[in-house]
Amino acid sequence: MPDPIEHVIVLMFENCSFDRMLGLLPGVEGVDPKRALTNPDFPIPTPVAQAVTTERNMPLDPEHDLDDCLRQISGPCQGFVADFSQHYPKSTAAQRAEIMGYYQPEFLSALYTLASSFLTCDHWHSSLPGPTWPNRFFVHSGTSLGHTTMPDGIFHPDIHVYNQPTVYQRLSEAGKSWSIYYGDFPQSIVLTEQWRYPSHYHRMQQFYTDASGSEAAFPQYSFIEPTYFGPLQDDQHPPSDVKRGELLLANVYNALAANRELWERSLLVVLYDEHGGFFDHVPPAAAVPPDGNTKEFSFAEYGVRVPAVLISPWLKAGVAHEVFDHTSLLKYVSDKWGLGSLGERVAAAKSFAPYIGTGLSAPRSDTPNSVAAPIVPPDPVATSLNANQSAIVGYSQFLETEIQRMSVNAGIPAADVFKSISERLLDSMQGIAQHGEAAVTRLETFLRLRKAAGTPTPTTP
Numbered sequence: 001m002p003d004p005i006e007h008v009i010v011l012m013f014e015n016c017s018f019d020r021m022l023g024l025l026p027g028v029e030g031v032d033p034k035r036a037l038t039n040p041d042f043p044i045p046t047p048v049a050q051a052v053t054t055e056r057n058m059p060l061d062p063e064h065d066l067d068d069c070l071r072q073i074s075g076p077c078q079g080f081v082a083d084f085s086q087h088y089p090k091s092t093a094a095q096r097a098e099i100m101g102y103y104q105p106e107f108l109s110a111l112y113t114l115a116s117s118f119l120t121c122d123h124w125h126s127s128l129p130g131p132t133w134p135n136r137f138f139v140h141s142g143t144s145l146g147h148t149t150m151p152d153g154i155f156h157p158d159i160h161v162y163n164q165p166t167v168y169q170r171l172s173e174a175g176k177s178w179s180i181y182y183g184d185f186p187q188s189i190v191l192t193e194q195w196r197y198p199s200h201y202h203r204m205q206q207f208y209t210d211a212s213g214s215e216a217a218f219p220q221y222s223f224i225e226p227t228y229f230g231p232l233q234d235d236q237h238p239p240s241d242v243k244r245g246e247l248l249l250a251n252v253y254n255a256l257a258a259n260r261e262l263w264e265r266s267l268l269v270v271l272y273d274e275h276g277g278f279f280d281h282v283p284p285a286a287a288v289p290p291d292g293n294t295k296e297f298s299f300a301e302y303g304v305r306v307p308a309v310l311i312s313p314w315l316k317a318g319v320a321h322e323v324f325d326h327t328s329l330l331k332y333v334s335d336k337w338g339l340g341s342l343g344e345r346v347a348a349a350k351s352f353a354p355y356i357g358t359g360l361s362a363p364r365s366d367t368p369n370s371v372a373a374p375i376v377p378p379d380p381v382a383t384s385l386n387a388n389q390s391a392i393v394g395y396s397q398f399l400e401t402e403i404q405r406m407s408v409n410a411g412i413p414a415a416d417v418f419k420s421i422s423e424r425l426l427d428s429m430q431g432i433a434q435h436g437e438a439a440v441t442r443l444e445t446f447l448r449l450r451k452a453a454g455t456p457t458p459t460t461p
Contacts, residue, residue, distance in 0.1 A: 014274075016278060207252070
């Protein structure tokens with residue numbers, strides 16, 4: 001039958017492995033509590049076993065840069081605890097054991113309810129063994145242009161030029177509607193082609209408004225970026241409360257399911273950008289490099305396995321065991337809508353299209369009407385920035401140069417421009433929380449000026 005999906009919605013969280021989040025789901029290649037796997041500690045190779053965790057706010061952020069990931073998956077998959085111990089030599093035994101921890105279904109009730117009700121992919125890998133930014137570039141464009149790093153801190157931004165074509169550019173060329181909904185700062189704005197489309201960026205409240213409206217007016221492709229900063233951070237990146245990610249997932253699903261006309265034409269794809277340094281027992285498979293940019297890494301293997309749940313009334317409940325990565329999403333929408341090329345990894349990727357509508361003559365009527373949304377208190381005031389937050393703040397400082405240029409072109413008095421820049425700089429020096437607030441203010445100013453200026457060819461950092 002023809003593909004019945006008219007709307008693809010992607011919700012991507014941060015830094016969790018498959019074993020950690022969905023390892024107890026029936027039917028998956030996951031965790032066997034009766035045969036717990038182990039990893040050796042460092043420097044004394046004491047075995048640390050898989051065990052149930054109830055940790056909501058992991059205080060120490062496991063490292064997950066390329067060199068860390070390569071150590072973690074060596075053995076195979078025997079270096080997770082040792083890598084963590086080397087970065088945190090004063091960590092406690094309980095903190096090291098957290099690397100091997102996994103959640104029970106009742107702890108992550110929203111995720112497990114949806115995973116058991118729809119299609120879970122238990123061999124979906126991050127696109128490279130590396131951190132947040134390059135993996136998110138793969139889900140947006142099919143490549144990171146050979147880069148495996150992120151900006152390293154606020155005062156050492158190490159910002160590369162990411163000017164590759166994006167799926168959003170291809171959607172626009174094909175006449176398909178799309179939106180990016182975000183909590184506070186959309187990381188996707190780092191891709192310079194995105195600067196052409198400021199009117200496609202909306203705060204998260206707009207998603208709920210749009211989801212309650214006309215099905216025909218809802219974007220054909222949507223990407224949801226969670227909140228990355230502050231006491232309401234819901235990306236599930238340590239040390240934020242993992243339960244707040246559950247709240248976001250529940251709210252997104254409930255909004256779609258409440259609009260029957262929209263729900264029956266939609267596919268919600270729930271993903272995690274990478275594993276965040278947490279243990280997973282499945283070694284990454286071989287992969288096709290996206291392009292010739294292989295100086296930093298060959299890109300001939302995937303990263304660590306991550307949770308992936310495909311949610312639609314046009315999907316039977318079950319488990320897909322094929323190997324996918326983030327470019328499988330791009331393969332699906334590229335084939336579906338006849339989009340232009342997004343590189344060799346996307347061209348070679350396996351699509352999940354065969355699962356949609358198989359064995360169904362109509363949308364299912366037995367899907368959950370809603371999932372329970374947990375009540376989550378605000379996180380405590382942060383004492384440091386995680387790697388993604390630090391990179392975003394560093395990039396936002398670069399945006400100041402664009403803000404200044406566009407302000408001058410718009411005829412805004414120079415005194416006002418420099419005053420606002422100074423205010424943002426002073427705000428960012430008041431404390432950790434103010435770094436995020438300053439980044440969000442820069443982003444909002446940048447988008448406002450881009451909208452006022454139209455869509456000229458973007459400059460690059």
